[in-house]
Amino acid sequence: MEWTECISKAISYIENNITEELTIEDIADQAMISPFYFQKGFAMLCGFTVGEYIKKRRLTLAGSELVSTDWKIIDIALRYGYDSPDSFTKAFTRFHGATPTSVRKGETLIKAFAPLKIKLTLEGGYTMDYKIVKKEAFTVIGVSKVFKYEDAARAVPGLWTEFYQTGKNQLISSQYGISIDEKMGSNEFEFMIADNYDPVREIPDGLTTRVIPGHTWAVFPCTGDSSQTIPDVHGKIFREWLPGCQDYEIAAGYHIEMYNDPADYANGTQDEKYYCEIWVPVRQK
Numbered sequence: 001m002e003w004t005e006c007i008s009k010a011i012s013y014i015e016n017n018i019t020e021e022l023t024i025e026d027i028a029d030q031a032m033i034s035p036f037y038f039q040k041g042f043a044m045l046c047g048f049t050v051g052e053y054i055k056k057r058r059l060t061l062a063g064s065e066l067v068s069t070d071w072k073i074i075d076i077a078l079r080y081g082y083d084s085p086d087s088f089t090k091a092f093t094r095f096h097g098a099t100p101t102s103v104r105k106g107e108t109l110i111k112a113f114a115p116l117k118i119k120l121t122l123e124g125g126y127t128m129d130y131k132i133v134k135k136e137a138f139t140v141i142g143v144s145k146v147f148k149y150e151d152a153a154r155a156v157p158g159l160w161t162e163f164y165q166t167g168k169n170q171l172i173s174s175q176y177g178i179s180i181d182e183k184m185g186s187n188e189f190e191f192m193i194a195d196n197y198d199p200v201r202e203i204p205d206g207l208t209t210r211v212i213p214g215h216t217w218a219v220f221p222c223t224g225d226s227s228q229t230i231p232d233v234h235g236k237i238f239r240e241w242l243p244g245c246q247d248y249e250i251a252a253g254y255h256i257e258m259y260n261d262p263a264d265y266a267n268g269t270q271d272e273k274y275y276c277e278i279w280v281p282v283r284q285k
Contacts, residue, residue, distance in 0.1 A: 006031035007045055011116050018057060019079050024187055025049060033183035036253040039149045042259060043237040046116060051150040056113040059095040063110035066103050073100045130220045137214040140176060141192030141207055143168055148187055156191050163193050171204045174259060181253035215281040222276045226269040233278055251283035
């Protein structure tokens with residue numbers, strides 16, 4: 001099943017069950033892909049997380065029902081997954097810019113977040129460089145933290161800030177940024193800032209080791225300002241390469257960014273020649 005079809009089936013499932021309890025496992029199962037890469041792909045293709053989409057759709061429908069029905073506010077709150085009037089009011093007000101009571105009285109307008117519709121567009125027509133590499137298991141050392149997928153875009157940069165502020169960068173280089181979800185079926189994943197592990201050295205306090213299993217990897221080069229090239233290549237992997245690849249599919253819950261040493265470049269990670277890579281574990285279909 002191609003990625004656009006996967007996302008389309010997942011969206012249909014969400015819309016048909018919007019008032020029911022929705023888990024990422026059930027949604028990803030509809031798309032026939034692991035929750036780990038489904039959530040990454042959804043965010044890359046759609047521009048927001050699965051959880052954000054569900055929340056905005058529920059609050060849109062709740063606003064519509066406040067206007068068009070005489071149902072009690074608490075009943076509408078419960079219908080869309082809020083277990084108290086207070087939590088519903090806070091979420092509703094953040095989204096609509098007005099309280100449920102003022103909307104019910106007709107004192108203000110409400111916002112609408114329309115359901116996603118996947119359209120086929122003519123894309124591609126360019127060469128995307130990559131290589132397939134078989135790599136034995138290897139051990140890394142670094143700092144790690146578990147994040148919820150919904151918080152990742154905001155929280156992961158905080159780990160990088162902490163890494164430098166606490167001087168961990170004096171103990172190891174930050175050669176890798178590794179996302180790990182071994183079960184590929186939860187709402188959380190581990191992110192690790194890491195370096196290759198030297199078994200001769202003692203493990204400093206605050207650092208941990210992790211064995212990355214042997215896999216076949218699709219390796220995608222990124223050249224230029226990493227703040228632009230990494231998101232750009234990520235997007236192309238999910239929009240172009242995975243949907244069009246007839247030979248390989250995602251094999252495991254690992255996703256690695258490999259960074260060259262910024263000190264080797266005149267403008268660091270913003271240098272036009274700065275080089276890094278994205279590694280995706282794959283297997284033949």
